[in-house]
Structures are given as structure tokens and as C-alpha cells.
Amino acid sequence: MNIFLKEMKYHRKSLIFWSIGVFLMVISGMTKYEAYSSSGQSINDLIADIPKSLRAVLGFSDLDLTKASGYYGMLFLYLLLMATIHAVMLGATIIAKEERDKTSEFLFVKPVSRSKVITTKLLAAFTNIIIFNLATFLSSIILLGKYSDGEAVNSEIAILMAAMLFLQVLFMVIGSALAAVKKKPKSAASVAAGILLLTYMLSIVIDLNENIEGLRYFTPFKYFEAKNVMYGGGLDVLFVVISLILILTLLVVTYVFYKKRDLNV
Amino acid sequence: MNVIEIKNLTKTYGKSRGISDISFNVEQGEIFGFIGPNGAGKSTTIRTLLSLIYPTSGSATIFGKDCIRFAPEIKKEIGYLPSEVFYYDNMKVKELLKYSASFYKKDCSKRIKDLAEIMDLDLNKKIDDLSLGNKKKVGIVQGLLHEPKLIILDEPTSGLDPLMQQKFFELLEEENKKGATILFSSHILSEVQRLCNRVAIIKEGKIITVEKISTLQENNYKKFKIETKYALDKDYFQIGGVNKLEVNNNVISFLFRGNINTVMKKIAEIDIANLWIEEPDLEEIFMHYYEKEA
Numbered sequence: 001m002n003i004f005l006k007e008m009k010y011h012r013k014s015l016i017f018w019s020i021g022v023f024l025m026v027i028s029g030m031t032k033y034e035a036y037s038s039s040g041q042s043i044n045d046l047i048a049d050i051p052k053s054l055r056a057v058l059g060f061s062d063l064d065l066t067k068a069s070g071y072y073g074m075l076f077l078y079l080l081l082m083a084t085i086h087a088v089m090l091g092a093t094i095i096a097k098e099e100r101d102k103t104s105e106f107l108f109v110k111p112v113s114r115s116k117v118i119t120t121k122l123l124a125a126f127t128n129i130i131i132f133n134l135a136t137f138l139s140s141i142i143l144l145g146k147y148s149d150g151e152a153v154n155s156e157i158a159i160l161m162a163a164m165l166f167l168q169v170l171f172m173v174i175g176s177a178l179a180a181v182k183k184k185p186k187s188a189a190s191v192a193a194g195i196l197l198l199t200y201m202l203s204i205v206i207d208l209n210e211n212i213e214g215l216r217y218f219t220p221f222k223y224f225e226a227k228n229v230m231y232g233g234g235l236d237v238l239f240v241v242i243s244l245i246l247i248l249t250l251l252v253v254t255y256v257f258y259k260k261r262d263l264n265v
Numbered sequence: 266m267n268v269i270e271i272k273n274l275t276k277t278y279g280k281s282r283g284i285s286d287i288s289f290n291v292e293q294g295e296i297f298g299f300i301g302p303n304g305a306g307k308s309t310t311i312r313t314l315l316s317l318i319y320p321t322s323g324s325a326t327i328f329g330k331d332c333i334r335f336a337p338e339i340k341k342e343i344g345y346l347p348s349e350v351f352y353y354d355n356m357k358v359k360e361l362l363k364y365s366a367s368f369y370k371k372d373c374s375k376r377i378k379d380l381a382e383i384m385d386l387d388l389n390k391k392i393d394d395l396s397l398g399n400k401k402k403v404g405i406v407q408g409l410l411h412e413p414k415l416i417i418l419d420e421p422t423s424g425l426d427p428l429m430q431q432k433f434f435e436l437l438e439e440e441n442k443k444g445a446t447i448l449f450s451s452h453i454l455s456e457v458q459r460l461c462n463r464v465a466i467i468k469e470g471k472i473i474t475v476e477k478i479s480t481l482q483e484n485n486y487k488k489f490k491i492e493t494k495y496a497l498d499k500d501y502f503q504i505g506g507v508n509k510l511e512v513n514n515n516v517i518s519f520l521f522r523g524n525i526n527t528v529m530k531k532i533a534e535i536d537i538a539n540l541w542i543e544e545p546d547l548e549e550i551f552m553h554y555y556e557k558e559a
Contacts (some may be wrong), residue, residue, distance in 0.1 A: 002367040010353075102351035106407075109315050110368040111340040262278070262318035265347075 007124035015128050018086050019135035026139045029075040030147050056207035063227050068148040069156050073226035076160050079136055084196055087129055087168040091175025092192040094121045096185035099264045114259050129168045137161045156230050163224035163235055166243045170220055171196060173250035180258035266293045268415055268446040273323035276309055284309050284470040291448055296441055298461035299450040306470040307450040308348060311419050315345060344413035348420040350404040352392045358403055359388040369411040380406040383432060397424040405433060416447045422456055434460055486522035492539040
């Protein structure tokens with residue numbers, strides 16, 4: 001419990017900043033929507049004129065952007081990116097920072113096992129992630145409600161948040177597994193961020209080139225896309241299962257490697 | 266009864282030396298010195314005992330229990346002061362000590378206050394703002410606040426001023442009287458001599474000898490360097506107990522073991538310009554041990 005509280009306190013400030021960031025992201029996105037929709041010209045036509053490759057890079061998909069929910073679906077990609085960056089950095093640093101700050105000679109001579117330290121730290125990270133998710137959820141409900149013109153959007157937002165939570169946890173354990181496996185855990189956060197960017201790029205490349213659709217299993221950003229999840233699509237069971245298997249595997253990797261490796265002291 | 270038993274402990278990593286085939290025991294209630302030059306493997310041995318790193322081969326027990334398998338359990342009764350103290354920078358001293366105490370299921374608040382008073386430590390400062398010596402004091406309080414039965418100290422005096430060292434040694438002697446066993450690692454012979462009952466000497470990852478301090482002192486010798494005003498007969502100091510006599514113009518140096526008066530009398534008879542008498546440094550003690558074995 002003491003480690004948990006300490007971690008919560010340590011990450012409190014950054015969590016507040018991230019939450020404000022995500023709120024501002026939703027605001028700025030939805031204000032743009034307001035500008036588009038009030039200009040009278042359909043954004044769908046506007047976007048149809050953009051070359052397909054650029055559309056893929058910008059994250060415009062087949063969503064109906066004249067509707068507030070459709071516009072939000074596009075915005076969701078950026079929220080997802082923020083959430084996963086937060087999660088992957090958190091997962092990596094929460095494990096690696098004891099060695100980075102050379103405090104492992106303090107913590108690991110206390111009467112606690114390494115497993116217990118990891119469990120507590122991951123629980124703290126998970127709590128942070130839940131709070132991030134809720135902050136996004138609340139910001140979205142409040143702001144989208146303002147622009148939705150009576151369109152029922154709350155359930156759409158809820159299912160998108162569920163999708164986001166899967167990816168958050170997945171990236172958190174990618175980060176923690178890296179910090180556990182790497183002999184120099186200092187660099188775990190940067191490698192984790194690198195993996196995140198690579199998988200994100202892969203998801204864009206897949207959008208550009210339909211021939212490599214098969215690669216979508218390798219990038220979590222393709223698991224739960226807004227256009228598939230919204231309007232009754234729900235979460236694809238196959239990808240839910242894949243996510244869960246990945247999460248469990250990476251959890252086991254985190255524990256096994258961290259328990260048997262020498263700490264950097 | 267042995268509090269620490271180390272059996273053939275070996276740790277090799279990559280290119281750096283590590284330790285090889287280390288064995289020694291620390292008995293209940295003694296202050297055991299662990300001495301050797303920097304990089305000899307003192308910290309490696311200690312970190313293996315604390316299961317921060319794992320041995321390549323061999324094993325160690327603390328309180329009769331395997332130091333890896335029962336690590337969380339035995340650490341309840343261990344207080345550790347690392348050679349370099351690093352703590353969570355954004356915490357106050359008080360917060361850090363409370364956090365440290367929260368791992369042990371007892372109330373340590375009075376003890377923290379007492380120790381801080383003895384060590385003259387301001388509890389309300391931020392760790393960030395502390396000098397090296399003051400951080401070391403935090404480390405000392407942190408290592409002793411739960412009244413551990415085994416205290417492991419890795420070069421504890423670096424950064425402490427002589428007055429604090431004195432207080433710290435008194436504190437350790439008091440803990441020892443109350444029953445604590447102490448493993449004291451250092452590269453400074455004099456502090457080990459002052460405090461310890463027995464000592465293990467480590468060099469290049471190997472234990473050279475485990476000896477009582479009293480035995481070590483009997484074998485001890487002094488280093489003389491004398492500058493004379495006039496050139497002397499180079500055999501002037503060729504007397505019993507003198508070793509490695511070197512005469513370089515007016516500067517004479519040698520090692521001496523035996524009755525110090527005989528040398529002093531010889532020195533009194535000549536006209537000297539300057540005189541240095543030193544305790545041999547560690548490296549020379551090691552040489553001495555190598556010579557004895559050869």
C-alpha cells in the first residue's frame with residue numbers, strides 16, 4: 001500500500017496535465033467541427049477532394065463527418081494516440097525509474113519481494129490509466145453533448161472508451177515488459193515510444209495499401225478502429241482475444257524477467 | 266552462531282571482474298570488517314547478499330536462511346547503508362524516513378527522532394538540497410531506524426566529517442552492545458582497526474585472508490621516510506626489523522616492524538631535516554600478505 005500511494009503521488013502532477021491535455025484536445029477538435037458544420041459546405045465533399053494517401057495520414061476514414069459523432073470518431077484516433085503514449089511511457093518508467101534514479105538500493109533491500117513491487121506498481125499505473133480514460137470519457141460526453149444536436153452519442157463514446165482501455169493496458173504492459181527485460185532499463189521508455197510510433201505508422205501504411213491488410217494483426221491501432229466500433233459495430237471478439245493474450249503474455253514476461261535479472265545498482 | 270555464511274560465492278559479469286569463490290562467516294554479535302581497495306568486489310559481495318544481484322555460483326545464508334529464497338523475510342532484520350546514497354529527490358527527509366519505516370511493521374517515529382538528533386540531521390529539508398555528508402546521515406538513520414539485527418555498511422564514512430564519524434562509530438558500538446551484528450565494508454584500514462573484531466581482506470575479487478584485528482596489528486609495520494642534512498652511510502639503518510631500505514641521496518625510506526624505540530634512538534643520533542612516519546596503506550598490507558604467502 002505504501003508503494004502504491006507513493007507512486008500515485010509521484011504521477012499525480014503528470015496525470016493532471018495529461019487530463020487537461022485530453023480535455024483541450026476534445027475542445028479544439030469539436031470547435032473545428034462547429035466551424036465546419038456552420039460554414040454550410042459539407043465537409044464530406046471537402047474531404048473527398050483530398051488525395052487518398054493524405055486522407056489516410058490525417059486519419060480521415062469512412063466516417064460521416066457531417067455528424068458530430070462521425071467527426072468525433074476521427075478525433076478519437078488522436079485521443080487514442082495520446083492515451084497510448086501516456087500508457088506506454090507510464091508502464092516503462094514506473095518499473096525503470098528505481099534503477100534510473102538509483103533508488104533500487106533503497107527499495108529492494110526492504111522486506112518486499114520483487115513480485116510484490118511490480119504488482120503494486122502496475123496497479124498504480126493501471127489506476128492512472130483508468131483515471132485518464134475517465135477524464136477522456138467525461139470530456140467527450142460533456143463537449144460532444146454540446147454539439148451533437150440531440151444525436152445519441154453517449155453509448156458510442158462509451159464503446160470507444162472501452163476500446164481505448166484495451167489499448168492503454170496493452171501498451172502499458174509493452175512498456176513494463178521492456179523495462180523488465182532490458183539490461184539498461186533507462187532506455188526502456190524511449191524504445192517503448194519507438195514501438196508505439198512504429199505500430200502507428202504501420203496502421204497508416206495499411207490504410208494506404210489494402211494489399212497488406214493481413215499485417216493488421218501486428219498493430220494494435222488496427223484492432224478497434226472507430227469506423228468499425230461505432231454505430232453498433234462493437235468490439236471485434238477476435239481482437240479482444242488477441243489483446244488479452246498479448247496482455248497476459250507481456251505480464252508474465254514482466255514478472256519473470258524482472259524477478260531473475262540483476263538490478264542495475 | 267553465524268549470522269552470515271558465504272560459501273564459494275562467485276559472480277562474474279561481462280568483462281568486469283566481479284568476485285570469485287568467496288567464503289567467510291560473520292558470527293553473531295561481532296563487528297566484522299570487510300576491507301579491500303576500490304573495485305575489489307566488496308559492493309558486489311554485499312549486493313549479492315542482499316539479492317540485488319544474483320550469484321553465478323555458490324550461495325549465502327543470512328540468519329541460517331538462503332539469502333535469495335527468503336530475501337523478503339530476512340530483510341526485515343537487515344539495515345543497509347549503500348556506499349552511494351540516492352533517494353527520491355522530491356521528498357523531504359521526514360517523508361523519506363517515514364516511507365522507509367512503513368515497510369517494517371513497527372512504530373519507528375521515536376527512533377527516527379532520536380537518531381536524527383544524534384546525527385544532527387534536519388528532518389524538514391528536501392533531500393535535493395542536502396550535501397553529500399547530510400545525505401549520508403539520512404542513509405544512516407534510514408538503515409538503523411528499525412533496529413535491525415544485522416547492519417550492513419558499505420563504505421559508510423565517506424562524506425562524513427570527523428566529528429560525525431566519531432558519533433556514528435559510537436552509535437554503531439551501542440547497537441553492537443545491544444546485540445546487533447555488523448558487517449562493515451571499507452577501504453580505510455584505521456576505521457576498521459578502530460571498530461572491528463575480525464576482518465576479511467579482499468583483493469581482485471578474492472579473499473586473501475580472514476584474520477582477527479589483533480593478529481593483524483601484531484604483524485603491522487610502519488613506514489619511515491627520513492631526510493637528513495648530510496649524506497649518511499647507507500647501512501646506517503640496516504638493523505633488525507627494517508625492510509626495503511632505500512637510500513636516495515639524503516632521503517632514506519624503509520619499513521619497520523618491531524620495537525619502535527630502537528629506530529627512534531637511531532634517528533635521535535643523527536641530524537635530520539625532516540621525518541615522516543606513516544601507517545602502511547592497504548596496498549602495502551596486501552603486499553605484506555603476498556610476501557608472507559610466497
